[in-house]
Amino acid sequence: AQSVTQPDIHITVSEGASLELRCNYSYGATPYLFWYVQSPGQGLQLLLKYFSGDTLVQGIKGFEAEFKRSQSSFNLRKPSVHWSDAAEYFCAVGARGSYIPTFGRGTSLIVHP
């Protein structure tokens, strides 16, 4: 079975600073990888996904993530954070052939003005 680790519960950055949210997964083969964002009191919105091909994936809202097989990681990055990026971010891994992804516990992003 697959598993996901998001080691940071909270991350605080200043507006305009760069951001990296960490995600490590455990899965025996190449997984499907996702980053979702959740604003307070809302459902989850897909930021980006990796299925195959180019390991650097571009998503919405200026986010990108890089799949590193050797490190079993799929870290999310943004070069310049906006106050509206403050939210909960979830990394998820899907096993090939399964509908159901496994979610990490989430990282709460706090943005200081």
Add this chain to the structure above:
Amino acid sequence: GAVVSQHPSWVICKSGTSVKIECRSLDFQATTMFWYRQFPKQSLMLMATSNEGSKATYEQGVEKDKFLINHASLTLSTLTVTSAHPEDSSFYICSASLGGNTGELFFGEGSRLTVL
């Protein structure tokens, strides 16, 4: 495309009553929908997988008689919390897959249930 909508977005009820939450796929047909529960500052806990035209598959530890799931059409799944108690207060989120077994899900807005 791939829009999922939940209703109501929030509901307050008295202890002992039942509450129904609807999840609709607005622009696609969803043979499979998923119901999650989320506690404050925590991740999503999968409660059950809802399959159109058949019984839902519940995760271990989820009471099927407490959380009734019906998936009567390809665009609608409902979650009924029966005889609700304060400990059932939570944020419930549904999601649907477009298929293809990729694990990519589209989420509803969530429903906040408060049981008094």
